[in-house]
Amino acid sequence: MERFQPWWGDFELAPGSAGRWAIGPLRLWVEHHPREWRIAYRNDGDPRDDSSRVDTGLPLGQADTEATVARYSLGETGTRLTIAPLLADRPVVSRPEVPLFVPPQQSITLYVSSPLWLQLRGGAEAVRLREMPIVRPSDTWSGPLIEEGGLCYHSSTLALTSLDGFPFSPWRAVTPIRFTNRAEDTVAVERLSLPVPYLALFQAPDGTLWTQAVKLEHRADAALSLVELGSDAPAEAGKALRLARARSRADRGLLAKAFGSLFGLRRGDDDVA
Amino acid sequence: MTWLNGIQFEHLLRAAIILVAGWFFAKIASLAARRAARRYTAAQETMIAERVVLYGILSLAIVSALQQVGFNLSVLLGAAGILTVAVGFASQTSASNLISGLFLIGERAFVVGDVIKMGNTVGEVLSIDLLSVKLRTFDNLYVRMPNEILIKSEISNLTRFPIRRLDLLIGVNYKEDMVKVQRVLMQVADANPLCLIEPRPLFIFNGFGESSMDLQFSVWAVRENFLDLKNSIQREIKEAFDANDIDIPYPQRTVHVAEPLPVRVVDKTS
Numbered sequence: 001m002e003r004f005q006p007w008w009g010d011f012e013l014a015p016g017s018a019g020r021w022a023i024g025p026l027r028l029w030v031e032h033h034p035r036e037w038r039i040a041y042r043n044d045g046d047p048r049d050d051s052s053r054v055d056t057g058l059p060l061g062q063a064d065t066e067a068t069v070a071r072y073s074l075g076e077t078g079t080r081l082t083i084a085p086l087l088a089d090r091p092v093v094s095r096p097e098v099p100l101f102v103p104p105q106q107s108i109t110l111y112v113s114s115p116l117w118l119q120l121r122g123g124a125e126a127v128r129l130r131e132m133p134i135v136r137p138s139d140t141w142s143g144p145l146i147e148e149g150g151l152c153y154h155s156s157t158l159a160l161t162s163l164d165g166f167p168f169s170p171w172r173a174v175t176p177i178r179f180t181n182r183a184e185d186t187v188a189v190e191r192l193s194l195p196v197p198y199l200a201l202f203q204a205p206d207g208t209l210w211t212q213a214v215k216l217e218h219r220a221d222a223a224l225s226l227v228e229l230g231s232d233a234p235a236e237a238g239k240a241l242r243l244a245r246a247r248s249r250a251d252r253g254l255l256a257k258a259f260g261s262l263f264g265l266r267r268g269d270d271d272v273a
Numbered sequence: 274m275t276w277l278n279g280i281q282f283e284h285l286l287r288a289a290i291i292l293v294a295g296w297f298f299a300k301i302a303s304l305a306a307r308r309a310a311r312r313y314t315a316a317q318e319t320m321i322a323e324r325v326v327l328y329g330i331l332s333l334a335i336v337s338a339l340q341q342v343g344f345n346l347s348v349l350l351g352a353a354g355i356l357t358v359a360v361g362f363a364s365q366t367s368a369s370n371l372i373s374g375l376f377l378i379g380e381r382a383f384v385v386g387d388v389i390k391m392g393n394t395v396g397e398v399l400s401i402d403l404l405s406v407k408l409r410t411f412d413n414l415y416v417r418m419p420n421e422i423l424i425k426s427e428i429s430n431l432t433r434f435p436i437r438r439l440d441l442l443i444g445v446n447y448k449e450d451m452v453k454v455q456r457v458l459m460q461v462a463d464a465n466p467l468c469l470i471e472p473r474p475l476f477i478f479n480g481f482g483e484s485s486m487d488l489q490f491s492v493w494a495v496r497e498n499f500l501d502l503k504n505s506i507q508r509e510i511k512e513a514f515d516a517n518d519i520d521i522p523y524p525q526r527t528v529h530v531a532e533p534l535p536v537r538v539v540d541k542t543s
Contacts, residue, residue, distance in 0.1 A: 093470075138468065139498070140471045141436055141472060154471070
């Protein structure tokens with residue numbers, strides 16, 4: 001049974017008609033005027049809203065008066081509108097509300113979810129019109145204050161260790177992180193910095209969204225090391241369909257570096273004692 | 274009339290050809306130098322490489338052209354030696370600017386495109402030349418700053434680091450609960466997407482002022498969003514304070530009178 005009705009895919013909007021998408025806190029209206037696509041949106045809804053709804057074939061003039069509007073003019077007259085979900089364009093950092101400790105020689109799977117972007121393409125040639133976050137996450141900085149390149153998004157996530165009662169959302173993708181602590185000490189997971197631009201997006205048969213699983217190891221002598229980053233959907237997603245490729249490609253060394261800082265780890269469990 | 278007969282005219286023509294060819298060659302060589310230098314150096318060093326090549330070749334062309342028309346260069350250089358002493362005294366400022374310029378370029382305190390602040394002037398660096406630095410201020414004025422002054426003064430480079438801190442100085446009424454004020458401010462910072470979550474916003478209770486409890490609330494932003502954050506977060510703080518009944522007091526003064534004032538009641542009816 002489908003948990004969510006997909007809000008993405010190809011839609012037919014004849015000239016003179018409009019569509020409305022309600023995806024969590026985002027309200028999006030797309031109107032097809034002659035040789036013009038008009039996109040209106042506002043994303044100031046409740047950030048805890050996990051519903052989604054699509055209405056097409058509506059008359060023009062549906063958009064909210066307070067919505068931000070942009071017009072895109074195309075030379076062709078195709079009626080197809082494509083809406084595609086994407087992962088964020090920068091790493092997403094989250095901090096578990098309660099620190100998580102992993103004792104030595106334990107293997108766990110952490111499920112973290114990260115917010116999605118959407119891309120609108122119009123016409124028969126699927127010309128890229130616009131890309132926007134469903135919710136604009138807060139900026140955050142990762143790394144030293146004087147160097148370039150540490151800008152990330154911040155997102156709250158529960159980082160659950162089981163899928164029972166996992167808060168699936170139609171606008172968040174779940175990444176399983178399989179972590180093994182091969183060191184002698186207990187380590188604390190204080191911070192998660194997920195380099196989502198290197199991950200692909202999949203749709204499970206029940207409509208939930210996933211990225212491939214990330215397999216990491218922590219050894220006593222080294223920092224976190226990337227053991228495996230598959231190219232397929234995780235086993236949890238079942239027979240999944242790939243919706244989007246990774247935004248960025250990288251060789252093994254760069255991936256190892258990006259995922260090597262995925263956890264903000266701290267050795268020992270002094271705080272527990 | 275010897276000027277107009279064969280040999281002299283031919284020399285003049287030769288000198289003119291050398292000058293024109295030299296000018297073309299200098300232009301092409303300087304462009305090539307710019308392209309080559311651009312790959313390895315910053316904008317102002319590229320500019321200097323281009324100019325050194327351009328003026329070097331041009332001066333060679335001029336010297337050759339002068340020789341062609343019969344100028345004795347050793348006499349000219351001898352005169353130039355005496356002239357240098359005189360000019361040296363007269364152009365102390367230019368020489369000082371020139372040397373300061375070389376130090377500025379070597380030191381790389383700022384590069385073309387950075388926004389710097391010196392004294393009351395804030396602007397984007399357009400060029401770093403041998404004698405002066407040219408700025409464009411945000412009200413679109415062209416400002417020339419002599420290198421000598423820049424090397425002696427304190428300069429702030431506003432765009433060197435990728436993130437900046439915005440310090441907000443806020444005063445709240447003495448009746449307010451400071452814990453509540455801190456909580457409201459943190460909620461405002463968390464809700465603003467331009468305000469960085471890390472580094473965490475800083476809350477400092479600065480002390481007891483004349484009319485208010487003074488505090489400092491410092492938030493971080495990416496430098497491109499600095500002004501947007503400055504506008505949005507102050508508006509949001511005001512709205513949050515209004516919504517939570519937190520009062521920003523006006524300056525006020527309580528006057529205590531040492532002795533009772535003699536007050537005489539005037540009965541208007543009498």
